[in-house]
Amino acid sequence: MNLDGLDDFTVEVPSWAYGNSGTRFKVFASPGVPRNPYEKIADAAVVHRTTGLAPRVSLHIPWDVVDDWGDLRAYAEKQGVRLGAVNANLFQDDDYKLGSLCHPDPAIRDKAVRHHLDCLEIMRATGSTDLKIWLPDGLNYPGQDSLRGRQDRLAESLRRIYDALGEDQRILLEYKFFEPYFYSMDIPDWGTSLLHCLALGERATVVLDTGHHAPGTNIEFIVMQLLRQGRLGAFDFNSRFYADDDLIVGAADPFQLFRIMSEIVAAGAHRPESRVNFMLDQCHNIEEKIPGQIRSVLNVEQALAKALQIDQGALATAQREGDVLGANAVLMDAYETDVRGPLADRREARGLPRDPVAAFKASGYAATVTAERVGGTQAGWGA
Numbered sequence: 001m002n003l004d005g006l007d008d009f010t011v012e013v014p015s016w017a018y019g020n021s022g023t024r025f026k027v028f029a030s031p032g033v034p035r036n037p038y039e040k041i042a043d044a045a046v047v048h049r050t051t052g053l054a055p056r057v058s059l060h061i062p063w064d065v066v067d068d069w070g071d072l073r074a075y076a077e078k079q080g081v082r083l084g085a086v087n088a089n090l091f092q093d094d095d096y097k098l099g100s101l102c103h104p105d106p107a108i109r110d111k112a113v114r115h116h117l118d119c120l121e122i123m124r125a126t127g128s129t130d131l132k133i134w135l136p137d138g139l140n141y142p143g144q145d146s147l148r149g150r151q152d153r154l155a156e157s158l159r160r161i162y163d164a165l166g167e168d169q170r171i172l173l174e175y176k177f178f179e180p181y182f183y184s185m186d187i188p189d190w191g192t193s194l195l196h197c198l199a200l201g202e203r204a205t206v207v208l209d210t211g212h213h214a215p216g217t218n219i220e221f222i223v224m225q226l227l228r229q230g231r232l233g234a235f236d237f238n239s240r241f242y243a244d245d246d247l248i249v250g251a252a253d254p255f256q257l258f259r260i261m262s263e264i265v266a267a268g269a270h271r272p273e274s275r276v277n278f279m280l281d282q283c284h285n286i287e288e289k290i291p292g293q294i295r296s297v298l299n300v301e302q303a304l305a306k307a308l309q310i311d312q313g314a315l316a317t318a319q320r321e322g323d324v325l326g327a328n329a330v331l332m333d334a335y336e337t338d339v340r341g342p343l344a345d346r347r348e349a350r351g352l353p354r355d356p357v358a359a360f361k362a363s364g365y366a367a368t369v370t371a372e373r374v375g376g377t378q379a380g381w382g383a
């Protein structure tokens, strides 16, 4: 079985997946959750040690702020992982009631821009290259503000952030089509995100969160189109049924994940040279968090392994000859291939556990940290 393309493939895990989280109405407390960013990194490192797939951890600012970034970086490296993308946070400040980067008041826009400049400073200390920007903003009512004016203000604010990027830094600009109660989002779709990125310059790229689309959206089409433009910077992988559910990637629609990875493989974008950052953006509200993350990174790997089974030659021939069913069959054959055994063999050959979830359960890690950690923080929101 051809699994060559897996060798340098990695998934980045989010620090907030290890803390408590819940619905919009209730956070469920789990025993042994991390009390600070160091403990989040320790948990993330377990995911990497058991899977060999997750060597980076995304941070959320200010949730993960520490006194000494060099110390956190050194701690992560000692644990065998690196600090990854830095997520800005514009959604927990009274000043942003009417928006942040698009706010009608220039002083509030300035504050929001400065938050991103602070994130760039943090990235210099952590060695991170990716700044992820997500706007939780929009309008509740038609006429509340000028749709066009907000886009002009957004362009200006993003320009200030972009111009402050260091040589090796880039922007990941996230879009999302809805928030509960909004009539219009400030960056509702990939077209809006891409237009801003194109205006900014080549170090501005789109991040595609799989939970941020209307039901039925053909996400692999968006992936293909952004790859064509060289502007797919990253994924925020998760699953959704009805809303932005942040459930385990590949849980709701494994076939969709396969179709996404098929476009990735067709463009060779699973290789590190593509600089597509395959991140998770998930919360584990009721399930155990570390096994939930292990399951997630394995699901991404499995979808990629299946996509690598597509007989590209046979597919191209069937497509050229107009063999509709034949072409579809080539794709489905790859999807139906059971890659679990070969992936377990591959893990074993690399000194990793055949079954990472079972290995984690047998390790006693959960009991150890439950005994050690009392008073874990809620993921992000209370940090």
Ligand code: PSV
Pocket: 016, 087, 134, 174, 176, 209, 236, 244, 281
């Ligand atoms: C917003 O729904 C989002 O997807 C953004 O990436 C945020 O940073 C993240 O979720 C917060 O959990």
Ligand code: MN
Pocket: 174, 209, 236, 281
């Ligand atoms: Mn996201």
Ligand code: MN
Pocket: 209, 211, 212, 244, 281
């Ligand atoms: Mn989201």
